[in-house]
Amino acid sequence: MLLRHTPKEITERSALTINPAKTCQPIGAMYAALGIHGCLPHSHGSQGCYAYHRSALTRHYKEPVMAATSAFTEGASVFGGQANLLQAIDNIFSVYHPDIIAVHTTCLSETIGDDIPQIINKARGEGKIPEGKYVIHANTPSYVGSHVTGFATMTRAMVDYFAESNGHKNKTINLIPGYSEPADMEEIRRIASLMGIKTIMFPDTSNVLNGPLTGKFRMYPEGGVTIPELKLTGSSMGTLALGKLASGPAARALDAKCKVPCQLLDLPMGLEGTDAFVDNLRRIAGVNVPDALTLERGQLVDVISDMHQYFYGRRVALAGDPDQLLAIAKFLVSIDMIPVYMVTGTPAGKKFEKELREVVKDAPCEVKIKIPGDLFLLHQWIKQEPVDLLIGNTYLKYVAKDEDTPLVRYGFPIFDRIGHSYFSTMGYKGGIRFLEKILDALLDRKDRDATDINMELVM
Numbered sequence: 001m002l003l004r005h006t007p008k009e010i011t012e013r014s015a016l017t018i019n020p021a022k023t024c025q026p027i028g029a030m031y032a033a034l035g036i037h038g039c040l041p042h043s044h045g046s047q048g049c050y051a052y053h054r055s056a057l058t059r060h061y062k063e064p065v066m067a068a069t070s071a072f073t074e075g076a077s078v079f080g081g082q083a084n085l086l087q088a089i090d091n092i093f094s095v096y097h098p099d100i101i102a103v104h105t106t107c108l109s110e111t112i113g114d115d116i117p118q119i120i121n122k123a124r125g126e127g128k129i130p131e132g133k134y135v136i137h138a139n140t141p142s143y144v145g146s147h148v149t150g151f152a153t154m155t156r157a158m159v160d161y162f163a164e165s166n167g168h169k170n171k172t173i174n175l176i177p178g179y180s181e182p183a184d185m186e187e188i189r190r191i192a193s194l195m196g197i198k199t200i201m202f203p204d205t206s207n208v209l210n211g212p213l214t215g216k217f218r219m220y221p222e223g224g225v226t227i228p229e230l231k232l233t234g235s236s237m238g239t240l241a242l243g244k245l246a247s248g249p250a251a252r253a254l255d256a257k258c259k260v261p262c263q264l265l266d267l268p269m270g271l272e273g274t275d276a277f278v279d280n281l282r283r284i285a286g287v288n289v290p291d292a293l294t295l296e297r298g299q300l301v302d303v304i305s306d307m308h309q310y311f312y313g314r315r316v317a318l319a320g321d322p323d324q325l326l327a328i329a330k331f332l333v334s335i336d337m338i339p340v341y342m343v344t345g346t347p348a349g350k351k352f353e354k355e356l357r358e359v360v361k362d363a364p365c366e367v368k369i370k371i372p373g374d375l376f377l378l379h380q381w382i383k384q385e386p387v388d389l390l391i392g393n394t395y396l397k398y399v400a401k402d403e404d405t406p407l408v409r410y411g412f413p414i415f416d417r418i419g420h421s422y423f424s425t426m427g428y429k430g431g432i433r434f435l436e437k438i439l440d441a442l443l444d445r446k447d448r449d450a451t452d453i454n455m456e457l458v459m
């Protein structure tokens with residue numbers, strides 16, 4: 001009953017968010033930066049922000065997250081953080097030897113107005129950036145956008161700083177995986193490699209934030225896109241951007257800078273989402289879909305048909321990032337579940353909202369959508385008319401407890417469960433896993449509520 005004071009009656013709020021359905025921009029920028037091999041993310045702001053960003057990522061991935069900070073104190077807060085950043089760049093390259101430092105700003109340094117490209121140029125001029133090493137940056141003021149915006153901006157910075165065209169097109173396809181789990185990135189690459197396609201994925205946090213325990217500490221884990229690969233993205237024959245909000249800006253920048261045509265797709269979730277991804281890969285690379293992938297698709301179709309009876313007509317409340325909401329809503333509608341309430345804290349725009357409303361236009365009941373919205377409002381809707389299932393991050397557990405409703409944890413952050421970064425919910429195989437999680441939650445509830453007489457062995 002932690003949220004027992006949430007009232008059922010809804011009053012109009014315009015300048016107050018309660019229980020936000022998002023986290024702050026630099027977290028997404030830091031996550032994207034960790035997807036470059038040999039990169040040390042750097043937070044240009046106070047230690048408080050940096051500690052929060054690192055701890056949010058560490059708690060979600062259960063891995064140590066290495067990063068640095070400009071450690072603003074009163075002086076930097078008043079006069080600007082140039083001296084701090086210059087000193088930091090010098091110290092980081094001397095002590096921690098990364099290949100690249102990825103600087104992101106915070107609310108504080110943005111409000112001061114620190115000119116990061118100018119500071120980076122000054123550092124280069126003063127010989128603080130060793131030969132063959134790089135410093136890139138992304139502006140991530142957290143009073144606009146969300147962690148998704150931060151991810152998109154840092155991913156775009158990879159294009160702005162590195163992509164170059166070598167005059168001819170290589171037989172590679174760029175994959176921008178959106179704000180997804182390391183295991184999702186691994187799965188997306190696996191599908192392309194099953195089709196015999198060479199890809200460059202950026203960023204790529206697989207084997208960085210879901211790496212093995214070897215007994216040895218590695219400051220810079222095995223995984224991540226390399227800088228030579230980032231340079232080659234400008235010579236690929238095409239780009240598939242998965243998740244329009246998180247991946248679109250980088251894909252469009254690459255098209256404008258190096259004339260690499262891009263296709264903006266949904267996250268490859270469920271049958272239709274994965275079909276679209278596979279079909280675009282096939283078309284761009286001019287290859288056939290291998291039997292192994294057709295088999296995986298057939299398995300997902302089989303699982304859907306076995307489980308459909310339990311899903312039909314179930315009411316679901318969703319909270320998450322826009323790209324995830326859209327992909328999940330499409331998947332749920334395709335299996336006859338009804339996403340009745342949907343919120344995201346990320347301001348995703350009218351076009352996105354229209355697209356989301358289009359997905360549920362044939363729903364047999366009223367569907368409520370608020371963009372940007374918060375978990376407080378979602379809870380109020382549920383109090384007015386309950387749902388069968390919640391899908392969203394850890395913060396929804398309080399609503400789940402208060403309303404005694406099953407919760408499938410999905411998205412970012414998940415602080416109270418382990419393993420999500422090792423199992424993909426994308427592609428055909430990931431679709432089976434996602435459905436298994438949903439059905440487990442629904443049937444566990446059925447077992448819990450069953451009396452001695454109607455407790456079933458076979459369900």
Ligand code: SF4
Nearest residue numbers: 024049052106107142
């Ligand atoms: S919202 Fe702004 S001040 Fe707060 S942690 Fe994020 S960057 Fe720092």
